[in-house]
Amino acid sequence: MVKICGIGAGYVGGPTMAVVALKCPSIEVAVVDISHSRISAWNSKNLPIYEPGLEEVVKQCRGKNLFFSTDVEKHVYEADIIFVSVNTPTKARGLGAGKAADLTYWESAARMIADVSQSNKIVVEKSTVPVRTAEAIGRILAHNSKKGIKYQILSNPEFLSEGTAIQDLLDPDRVLIGGNDGPEGHEAIQKLKDIYANWVPEDRIITTNLWSAELSKLADNAFLAQRISSINAMSALCEATSAEVSQVSHALSKNTKIGPKFLNASVGFGGSCFQKDILNLVYICESNGLVEVANYWKEVIKVNDYQKSRFVNRVVTSMFNTVSGKKIAVLGFAFKKDTSDTRKTPAIDVCKGLLGDGACLSIYDPQVSEEQIQKDLSMNNVEWDYPIHLQPMSSTTVKQVNVVSDAYEATKDAHGICILTEWDEFKAIDYQRVFDNMQKPAFVFDGRNILNVDKLRETGFIVYSIGRPLDL
Numbered sequence: 487m488v489k490i491c492g493i494g495a496g497y498v499g500g501p502t503m504a505v506v507a508l509k510c511p512s513i514e515v516a517v518v519d520i521s522h523s524r525i526s527a528w529n530s531k532n533l534p535i536y537e538p539g540l541e542e543v544v545k546q547c548r549g550k551n552l553f554f555s556t557d558v559e560k561h562v563y564e565a566d567i568i569f570v571s572v573n574t575p576t577k578a579r580g581l582g583a584g585k586a587a588d589l590t591y592w593e594s595a596a597r598m599i600a601d602v603s604q605s606n607k608i609v610v611e612k613s614t615v616p617v618r619t620a621e622a623i624g625r626i627l628a629h630n631s632k633k634g635i636k637y638q639i640l641s642n643p644e645f646l647s648e649g650t651a652i653q654d655l656l657d658p659d660r661v662l663i664g665g666n667d668g669p670e671g672h673e674a675i676q677k678l679k680d681i682y683a684n685w686v687p688e689d690r691i692i693t694t695n696l697w698s699a700e701l702s703k704l705a706d707n708a709f710l711a712q713r714i715s716s717i718n719a720m721s722a723l724c725e726a727t728s729a730e731v732s733q734v735s736h737a738l739s740k741n742t743k744i745g746p747k748f749l750n751a752s753v754g755f756g757g758s759c760f761q762k763d764i765l766n767l768v769y770i771c772e773s774n775g776l777v778e779v780a781n782y783w784k785e786v787i788k789v790n791d792y793q794k795s796r797f798v799n800r801v802v803t804s805m806f807n808t809v810s811g812k813k814i815a816v817l818g819f820a821f822k823k824d825t826s827d828t829r830k831t832p833a834i835d836v837c838k839g840l841l842g843d844g845a846c847l848s849i850y851d852p853q854v855s856e857e858q859i860q861k862d863l864s865m866n867n868v869e870w871d872y873p874i875h876l877q878p879m880s881s882t883t884v885k886q887v888n889v890v891s892d893a894y895e896a897t898k899d900a901h902g903i904c905i906l907t908e909w910d911e912f913k914a915i916d917y918q919r920v921f922d923n924m925q926k927p928a929f930v931f932d933g934r935n936i937l938n939v940d941k942l943r944e945t946g947f948i949v950y951s952i953g954r955p956l957d958l
């Protein structure tokens with residue numbers, strides 16, 4: 487029986503390995519992590535991440551050919567193929583701080599693999615890494631291993647999107663595998679192809695050299711983020727000219743050379759990947775003396791930051807130039823719908839902007855608890871000086887943040903509502919009931935353009951929706 491070990495049981499490692507186990511019943515898959523709390527959650531009823539369909543997949547395989555463990559060394563020792571999906575955040579200190587990828591977790595995984603292995607292994611880069619990382623990993627493995635042990639490194643970047651991870655893994659657009667030239671490299675590529683061939687059509691499995699595969703992942707995220715920044719830049723121009731961004735994006739989407747995806751204007755992109763991967767790309771460009779190319783990609787992030795601050799400014803200026811002491815309901819904190827992930831969510835910057843002007847926030851997200859917000863803010867070193875409470879608050883409460891458990895509670899006595907995540911349930915809210923229980927005038931700032939503006943205006947709300955003519 488082929489044995490696979492997946493190092494890193496996060497948003498990528500957990501779902502990816504679960505789907506491999508589902509589709510390859512004859513392969514034993516062990517997912518390992520240094521985080522005891524994460525592994526015990528994977529072994530419980532309450533999985534550590536929310537993804538539609540994930541629970542069913544895990545239930546089907548766990549205990550049969552899918553195992554979650556903190557015994558990293560044992561499973562690495564036993565594995566034939568090791569998928570590494572550890573985190574690669576932006577470096578916080580030292581050379582390249584704020585841009586370069588922090589490969590500490592990768593390096594320690596590689597050193598541990600070298601230390602423990604007694605047989606040849608295929609090591610698969612699942613994490614998003616800078617181009618030519620495989621070279622550095624190869625050196626670590628070669629210089630620290632037992633004599634005679636050989637490794638083949640493959641780059642197999644993951645293209646799943648949170649919120650649709652299981653669907654993306656079961657039916658991927660493409661699987662990308664980069665490997666070394668030469669017979670051993672080709673053999674390793676073939677072994678990985680054989681695994682995916684259990685459910686992915688052959689013509690969707692692309693093979694390249696290692697560096698193209700590594701760079702393709704960074705390019706992929708940069709292109710997607712660029713589309714969002716492009717339509718968001720258009721949204722600002724729409725507001726200035728009374729064009730409507732939804733009409734502009736509809737017109738663009740019908741151009742088959744452009745297509746419909748990633749054309750929704752919003753309060754900005756978030757998530758753990760887009761910003762860090764573009765910054766990483768910028769750093770690589772600068773390191774190679776390509777300053778103009780680096781500047782080009784930097785603009786994608788600048789426009790994203792501008793979009794978030796534009797939204798905050800709009801809220802404050804609309805509400806008589808101050809939100810001081812006013813209760814604002816924040817609907818949605820996750821960086822997108824159908825995930826509980828709040829890493830780099832635009833909600834953080836919007837909330838900080840509003841709190842900076844003295845607002846009181848009442849946050850509701852169907853999948854994000856107060857505990858999760860606290861944990862994500864501290865784990866990701868977000869500077870956030872405002873204590874977060876669970877108790878409901880009155881509109882007279884001074885500057886603070888409360889997390890509540892439903893949208894009606896969040897909006898009660900509020901002066902304004904900010905929609906910051908496109909959860910479907912926000913479309914189904916009884917806005918008449920909400921309006922009746924709010925302070926007047928009552929404002930809605932739709933940062934995701936999911937609500938029916940005309941209906942809200944008929945109800946009596948003053949509405950701001952991104953990239954549309956103003957109602958102010």
Ligand code: NAD
Pocket residue numbers: 493494495496497498499518519520521524558571572573574591592594595612613614615644645646647648758759
């Ligand atoms: P994550 O933080 O959710 O998970 C990483 C896990 O690795 C953590 O649980 C951590 O404890 C564990 N880990 C770190 N060092 C370890 C070690 N030495 N041994 C064992 N476990 C270790 O991160 P994620 O969102 O799953 O992302 C992982 C990688 O995949 C990143 O490089 C990211 O850029 C990339 N990626 C993420 C997504 C996404 O949507 N989240 C999509 C594609 C690619």
